[in-house]
Amino acid sequence: MKNSIKKTTPYSDMSFATEPTRMVRFMRSFFIFQIYNFFKLNLKVMRIVVGGHS
Amino acid sequence: MAKVVVLGAGISGHTAVSYLSKYLKKDHEVVMVSPNSNYQWVPSNIWVGVGLMTPDQVKFKLAPVYKKMGVNYKQALAVSIHPEGDTEQKQGFVTIKYVSEDKKDTIEKVSYDYLINATGPKLNFEGTEGLGPKYFTESVCTYDHASHAWTKLKSALEKMENGEKQTFLIGTGHPLATCQGAAFEYVLNIAFEIKKRKLLHLAEMIWITNEYELGDFGMGGAYIKRNGYVTPTKIFAESILKEYGIRWIKRAGVQKIEKGVAYFENLEGEHKTVNFDFAMLIPGFAGAGMKAFNKNNEDISAEVFAANGMMKVDADYTPKPYEEWKAEDWPLTYQSVKYDNVYAAGIAFAPPHGMSKPMQSPNGTKIFPTPPRTGMPSGVIGKIVAQNIIHTIKTGKIEHKHKASMASMGAACIVSAGYGISKGQAAVMTVNPIVPDWEKYPKWGRNINDTVGVVGTAGHWMKLFMHYMFIYKAKAKPFWWLIPE
Ligand SMILES: Cc1cc2nc3c(=O)[nH]c(=O)nc-3n(C[C@H](O)[C@H](O)[C@H](O)COP(=O)(O)OP(=O)(O)OC[C@H]3O[C@@H](n4cnc5c(N)ncnc54)[C@H](O)[C@@H]3O)c2cc1C
Numbered sequence: 001m002k003n004s005i006k007k008t009t010p011y012s013d014m015s016f017a018t019e020p021t022r023m024v025r026f027m028r029s030f031f032i033f034q035i036y037n038f039f040k041l042n043l044k045v046m047r048i049v050v051g052g053h054s
Numbered sequence: 055m056a057k058v059v060v061l062g063a064g065i066s067g068h069t070a071v072s073y074l075s076k077y078l079k080k081d082h083e084v085v086m087v088s089p090n091s092n093y094q095w096v097p098s099n100i101w102v103g104v105g106l107m108t109p110d111q112v113k114f115k116l117a118p119v120y121k122k123m124g125v126n127y128k129q130a131l132a133v134s135i136h137p138e139g140d141t142e143q144k145q146g147f148v149t150i151k152y153v154s155e156d157k158k159d160t161i162e163k164v165s166y167d168y169l170i171n172a173t174g175p176k177l178n179f180e181g182t183e184g185l186g187p188k189y190f191t192e193s194v195c196t197y198d199h200a201s202h203a204w205t206k207l208k209s210a211l212e213k214m215e216n217g218e219k220q221t222f223l224i225g226t227g228h229p230l231a232t233c234q235g236a237a238f239e240y241v242l243n244i245a246f247e248i249k250k251r252k253l254l255h256l257a258e259m260i261w262i263t264n265e266y267e268l269g270d271f272g273m274g275g276a277y278i279k280r281n282g283y284v285t286p287t288k289i290f291a292e293s294i295l296k297e298y299g300i301r302w303i304k305r306a307g308v309q310k311i312e313k314g315v316a317y318f319e320n321l322e323g324e325h326k327t328v329n330f331d332f333a334m335l336i337p338g339f340a341g342a343g344m345k346a347f348n349k350n351n352e353d354i355s356a357e358v359f360a361a362n363g364m365m366k367v368d369a370d371y372t373p374k375p376y377e378e379w380k381a382e383d384w385p386l387t388y389q390s391v392k393y394d395n396v397y398a399a400g401i402a403f404a405p406p407h408g409m410s411k412p413m414q415s416p417n418g419t420k421i422f423p424t425p426p427r428t429g430m431p432s433g434v435i436g437k438i439v440a441q442n443i444i445h446t447i448k449t450g451k452i453e454h455k456h457k458a459s460m461a462s463m464g465a466a467c468i469v470s471a472g473y474g475i476s477k478g479q480a481a482v483m484t485v486n487p488i489v490p491d492w493e494k495y496p497k498w499g500r501n502i503n504d505t506v507g508v509v510g511t512a513g514h515w516m517k518l519f520m521h522y523m524f525i526y527k528a529k530a531k532p533f534w535w536l537i538p539e
């Protein structure tokens with residue numbers, strides 16, 4: 001999501017924060033990559049949750 | 055025949071009762087005492103708060119589900135526990151007060167062989183003057199609150215459509231509040247909805263938090279592997295707020311609210327104010343406020359509960375400085391310190407200490423997040439407590455074969471950042487363990503290979519998928535037990 005911050009106020013808190021590039025933002029909703037991420041992340045979450053208790 | 059009583063049909067208590075009924079129902083009695091006739095999937099209240107789901111989509115009636123499970127359901131509030139019985143009866147019991155229409159205000163003693171206290175948090179709006187839906191701010195902690203928040207948000211959006219500027223203040227409403235994740239989701243969803251309506255030029259959005267640095271989330275922050283770097287969650291949280299056009303006030307303990315203005319003190323000890331048109335601030339959490347009595351009817355609440363009203367369990371509560379906090383301080387079985395047949399699950403157990411470093415202003419005001427207990431650990435704890443009780447009932451031995459320390463279990467946090475199948479976004483974060491263990495993982499405090507911090511549509515699909523999956527599970531539909539907590 002790209003929005004209203006078109007002007008940077010130097011030395012404001014916000015001015016020190018990183019911001020994603022267009023490519024990163026594109027990949028965040030690029031369908032094929034997101035399908036891949038969906039399965040990868042679900043697997044990771046499942047492994048962490050199931051492995052955490054006995 | 056054994057009788058197990060569970061207090062609180064939230065994520066933890068409902069999970070416990072589901073397993074208890076599955077494995078015990080034919081030969082034993084399982085009782086649920088909870089005041090709300092509905093189960094609610096709390097994480098989806100965020101979407102109720104921005105008008106994208108109705109309360110009916112996040113809740114369902116408990117009575118038919120408990121009937122199917124064979125659970126004896128009492129729509130009542132637990133008022134006090136009497137683990138040694140009293141002068142009339144030897145067996146432990148809970149005093150409950152009905153809230154259901156048919157039996158309203160009737161008091162009953164419910165005896166038990168095993169008790170699970172899963173009463174979650176009391177939303178302590180009284181802890182901050184002027185806080186909460188009865189006064190000047192909104193909440194998304196229940197579906198009613200979230201629905202009220204949406205009514206107010208809708209009217210703010212309408213004002214913007216008529217060209218009026220609006221200031222949105224979202225975050226923590228008490229110097230020691232936790233649950234930053236939920237408030238963070240809400241501010242991102244509000245920003246997303248404002249953007250969708252092309253009204254950003256009329257919005258000022260402010261994130262106010264008691265965190266020392268953004269991304270602390272009450273778990274002392276975390277490090278995540280991301281784009282070839284190991285990055286603190288501070289970078290992650292600041293970046294997403296900047297991207298969504300939200301400015302922030304950190305290290306702030308909100309102390310009082312008046313109409314349209316929040317008063318806070320920061321860690322430098324300065325007293326400041328911030329104005330708002332719409333505010334959603336998370337209250338402090340306390341225990342459910344039950345009392346405990348011994349067989350002579352003497353108040354033993356201080357032995358059974360911590361000062362905040364949460365139940366003391368098998369944790370190390372010795373006060374110690376941050377530098378001496380250890381993974382072993384955290385409980386494994388959630389058995390009461392005082393009574394072997396009493397357990398506390400989910401938010402109801404008293405944590406030994408925080409995860410975030412305690413901080414205070416020069417005026418002595420403590421400003422830092424207390425430890426969160428999110429849905430995943432709450433569900434897991436409910437399950438293992440039930441499993442241990444089932445084992446004890448079946449074998450007669452208290453062995454605690456099942457253990458789940460928050461210092462060895464991982465968790466995933468899916469922070470919704472906008473709704474929609476193709477445009478929806480969420481940040482998926484995983485940490486393992488939840489409580490940092492600086493002895494085992496001296497470099498990052500946690501297993502860095504188990505960390506994730508990813509933003510994208512996949513996260514939104516996961517959050518939506520979990521909504522339907524966990525409601526399916528909670529309704530005890532076929533094969534529900536195959537779905538992990
Ligand atoms: C808006 C929001 C979003 C969230 N999003 C996420 C998320 O995305 N992921 C995540 O992991 N976690 C999330 N959480 C946290 C999660 O909801 C909690 O961790 C979880 O609900 C805790 O479960 P619990 O069973 O301990 O308490 P609760 O779910 O609060 O349940 C407590 C139950 O006890 C009942 N009760 C209270 N007092 C009494 C009494 N005296 N007698 C009997 N019953 C009583 C209550 O009515 C309730 O049914 C979110 C929280 C909020 C507020």
